[in-house]
Amino acid sequence: MNTQTPYRVLVTKVGLDGHDRGSRIVAAYLRDAGMEVVYTPPWQSVDQVVRLANDEDVDLVGVSSLSTDHLIVPDLMQALRKAALEHVPVVVGGIVPDTEHALLFDAGVSAIFGPGTARDTIVNTVRQLAAAARDALENPFT
Amino acid sequence: MLLDALMAGDRRALGRAITLAETGGDRAAELGRQIREHTGNARVIGVTGPPGAGKSTLTNRLIGALRAGGQSVAVLAVDPSSPISGGAILGDRLRMTSHTDDDDVFIRSLAARGHLGGLTASTPAVIDILDAGGYQQVILETVGTGQSEVEVGEIADIRVVVCTPGMGDDIQAMKAGLFEIADILVVNKSDQDGVDQTVRHLESMLSLRGPEHTRAVIVPTTATKGDGIDDLLNAIDRCSTILNPNERRRDRTRRLLAGRAAELLREHLLRHDSERLDTACRAYENGERSLEQSARDLLKLEYP
Known part of the structure; x- marks a missing residue:
């Protein structure tokens, strides 16, 4: 069943920065790779992203960050766990200083896509993470 | 288990149940059968019209108006799937972010997944789930439609067709299809030029209809500013009392x-x-x- 329905992914931005060119490009990549992309405007709060991930029942959350908003992501990871959404992998794309990668990985982020990351790398990583998340989830209510 | 959680108002269960319905198969069919007895309470408002007419913005306003009246609201927003990759950008809720924090609003984006007609193959099943989950109002926003995607007419209790000024001459308004299924014709972006002419064209089209048709109501709105939304909600409420929902539902089934x-x-x-x-x-x-x-x-x- 998992191979038949397209993966659903959320592409969003948290915090105050409004530069959304990157998230739009990645959303188009994922769409062209056959995924259903729930796309939001920038300026989402942590609680809003959690709600979106729940209501849209996505297989993965992608957060785009240009100017330090990636520092909000650890809060997001915690909020997802609190909402029983710990199975949903989170990836971050954009400008994340090397010195802060560990901070995000320690918080549970699955992948970081810096500038120049190849389209195939993004698509394949997202697909693998989404597939694993879906398999792990199989029927939580039955 | 899923059914119990769903009936208890568990939001996680609601999200999962819709995915199940979208995926289909035996478990989805069984869930559909089980929840059947808990359905039939929601009012389904269909919102359809061409791309860019303002369906999502209007839906956003409608959520606000219904919430002001104390009603819980669910929205199904359908966007097209790529015929080439099968992927989709689901961006309708972009215009509804002001309601993301409201516990009594549930918005779900659906991709058409190759289904023609403006909706998805799973739409009736998903509506039943929202209905059983206790949502009193369900707004069904179709993909941007052309002239003949009239499927929403088969499913919604109230059919709202959204158009804009300057959409063509009066012969366009006479053509068969989308306009014919409307209970309410919204002329959105009514702060633009040509709104009077568009309303006149629609009125003349409606006046030519035979007595067997229920006469549609024309409501000008400017969704971006919130103008005309109360009129729209009044029209929806009036339709709900005029139309015979039971008869329509039987026919629809x-x-x-x-x-x-x-x-x-x-x-x-x-x-x-x-x-x-x-x-x-x-x-x-x-x-x-x-x-x-x-x-x-x-x-x-x-x-x-």
Whole structure:
């Protein structure tokens, strides 16, 4: 069943920065790779992203960050766990200083896509993470 | 388990149940059967119209108006799937972010997944889930439609067709299809030029309808500013009392069943019964049978 329905992914931005060119490009990549992309405007709060991930029942959350908003992501990871959404992998794309990668990985982020990351790398990583998340989830209510 | 959680108002269960319905299969069918007795309470408002007419913005305003009246609201927003990759950008809720924090609003984006007609194959099942989950109002926003995606008319209790000024001459307004299924015709972006003319064209179209049609109401709105939204909600409420929901629902179930059976048959023929399909194909290609005759042979249908 998992191979038949397209993966659903959320592409969003948290915090105050409004530069959304990157998230739009990645959303188009994922769409062209056959995924259903729930796309939001920038300026989402942590609680809003959690709600979106729940209501849209996505297989993965992608957060785009240009100017330090990636520092909000650890809060997001915690909020997802609190909402029983710990199975949903989170990836971050954009400008994340090397010195802060560990901070995000320690918080549970699955992948970081810096500038120049190849389209195939993004698509394949997202697909693998989404597939694993879906398999792990199989029927939580039955 | 899923059913119990769903009935208890568990939001996680609601999200999962919709995915299940979208995926289909035996478990989805069984859930659909189980929740059936808990359905029939929600009012389904269909919002349709061409791309860019303002359906999402109008839906956003409508959520606000319904919430002001104390009603819980669910929204199903359908966007098209790529015929090439199968992927989709689901961006309707972009215009509804002001309601993301409201516990009594549930918004779900759906991709059409190759289904024609403006909705998704799973839409009736998903509506039942929201209905059973206790949502009093369900807004069904279709993909941006052309002239003939009238499926929302089969499913919604109230049909709102959104158009804009300057969409063509009065002959456009007379053509069959989308406008015909409207209970309410919204002329959105009514702060633009040409709104009076558009309303006149629509009125003249409506005046030519026979008495067997329920007369649609025309409501000008400017969704970006919130103008006309109260009028729209009043019109929706009035329609709800005029139209006979039970009769419409019975009628609708018949058509839904027939439509679903036809879809299943098509899938079955293409996937599992290719031998019979090939035989009928050959008969048609050889010139032994016409297209119509071959199709009837395939279904073992007698001529009427």
